[in-house]
Amino acid sequence: MGELSVTKEIILGALSTVQEPDLKKDLVTLGMIKDIELGVGEVRFTVVLTTPACPLKEKIRQDCEGAIHNLVHPDLKVVINMTAEVTSIQQQDPLIPGVKNVIAVASGKGGVGKSTVTANLAMALKKAGAKVGILDADISGPSIPVMFGAEDMQPLVQEVNGKNRIQPINQYGIKLISMGFLAPTESPVPWRGPMMTQALRQFFGDTNWEELDYLLIDLPPGTSDIHLTLVQLIKLTGAVIVTTPQKVALSDATKGLQFFKQNSINVPILGLVENMAYFTPAELPDNKYYLFGKDGGKELATKYKVPFLGEVPLVQGIREAGDAGKPIAAEEGPTADAFGQIAANLAQQIAINNAQ
Numbered sequence: 018m019g020e021l022s023v024t025k026e027i028i029l030g031a032l033s034t035v036q037e038p039d040l041k042k043d044l045v046t047l048g049m050i051k052d053i054e055l056g057v058g059e060v061r062f063t064v065v066l067t068t069p070a071c072p073l074k075e076k077i078r079q080d081c082e083g084a085i086h087n088l089v090h091p092d093l094k095v096v097i098n099m100t101a102e103v104t105s106i107q108q109q110d111p112l113i114p115g116v117k118n119v120i121a122v123a124s125g126k127g128g129v130g131k132s133t134v135t136a137n138l139a140m141a142l143k144k145a146g147a148k149v150g151i152l153d154a155d156i157s158g159p160s161i162p163v164m165f166g167a168e169d170m171q172p173l174v175q176e177v178n179g180k181n182r183i184q185p186i187n188q189y190g191i192k193l194i195s196m197g198f199l200a201p202t203e204s205p206v207p208w209r210g211p212m213m214t215q216a217l218r219q220f221f222g223d224t225n226w227e228e229l230d231y232l233l234i235d236l237p238p239g240t241s242d243i244h245l246t247l248v249q250l251i252k253l254t255g256a257v258i259v260t261t262p263q264k265v266a267l268s269d270a271t272k273g274l275q276f277f278k279q280n281s282i283n284v285p286i287l288g289l290v291e292n293m294a295y296f297t298p299a300e301l302p303d304n305k306y307y308l309f310g311k312d313g314g315k316e317l318a319t320k321y322k323v324p325f326l327g328e329v330p331l332v333q334g335i336r337e338a339g340d341a342g343k344p345i346a347a348e349e350g351p352t353a354d355a356f357g358q359i360a361a362n363l364a365q366q367i368a369i370n371n372a373q
């Protein structure tokens with residue numbers, strides 16, 4: 018490379034031609050390039066993505082390398098450190114100062130797998146390197162403790178900076194709080210409005226969440242007092258709607274969508290997840306049986322112009338893992354990959370919304 022004298026400005030100039038495909042601006046303008054270091058015949062720098070679950074990570078890395086080779090020198094060795102700093106909504110909620118994004122997971126109909134999707138998305142986001150928590154507000158049947166093998170656990174109350182704080186359960190690196198910890202499942206307490214409001218307020222304000230990139234809220238099916246309390250209590254990043262492809266579930270999912278979209282509530286829909294999209298027997302992994310109809314969720318997303326985050330098959334392993342207390346997304350395999358892809362799409366939508 019003899020004569021070549023490369024400066025940080027030249028490197029920045031080359032990288033300013035690389036676009037962040039979602040945010041539609043270049044990496045330099047977005048402040049995503051850090052710590053440029055020049056060595057003999059090589060350049061090192063860090064790219065700070067908006068989420069560790071970024072589905073475009075590899076493309077952005079290749080585009081950076083390509084820009085330097087094309088615009089600076091083809092033989093320059095390029096060493097890129099890909100990191101991430103999750104972005105947050107502009108006005109973070111003072112009730113939960115360390116929590117960057119709060120995502121409501123809702124469904125119209127019961128039993129469509131909303132808790133299963135919440136648990137597995139949390140696992141997948143955690144696996145990608147994010148700090149994740151779940152607040153299980155589904156008093157109709159708090160299944161999150163079971164899905165995390167935490168049904169016999171109780172959160173402790175500890176004094177932090179002179180204030181009593183609830184310590185969330187930490188299971189597989191995910192922080193959990195559940196209405197189920199307050200009311201044992203076998204003796205369902207008839208929750209009344211003020212009790213729920215109080216419990217939710219406490220779960221947000223008095224829990225020692227510390228730093229979280231994503232806090233997922235598992236809501237009861239349908240639209241209830243809890244939904245209203247939640248949107249009044251906390252500034253949500255957005256909502257995810259879980260549905261199955263059959264007609265009854267879709268019409269209920271539409272009600273869920275409309276609840277968040279109505280003017281007085283105005284919570285962005287981050288996307289729709291189609292659960293039990295098709296059945297795949299373990300012994301015939303390439304066969305797909307569309308038991309509940311095909312593409313219902315996808316079509317609903319198109320109709321209401323909301324992102325389609327992906328589909329989850331009906332497989333025995335998902336139910337077994339849930340019952341065994343460790344979400345399947347914690348393991349490796351095609352089902353975990355499906356959740357990984359949905360989590361990446363969700364993280365991407367959050368980053369896009371936060372940039373607007």
Ligand SMILES: Nc1ncnc2c1ncn2[C@@H]1O[C@H](COP(=O)(O)OP(=O)(O)OP(=O)(O)O)[C@@H](O)[C@H]1O
Binds near residue numbers: 129132237293332
């Ligand atoms: N894709 C799937 N494949 C196999 N089993 C699934 C799948 N999704 C959910 N299940 C199973 O279906 C049952 C109901 O799921 P889950 O509790 O997640 O539904 P829900 O919508 O949260 O229910 P609720 O109405 O109680 O809130 C569970 O036993 C779960 O393991």
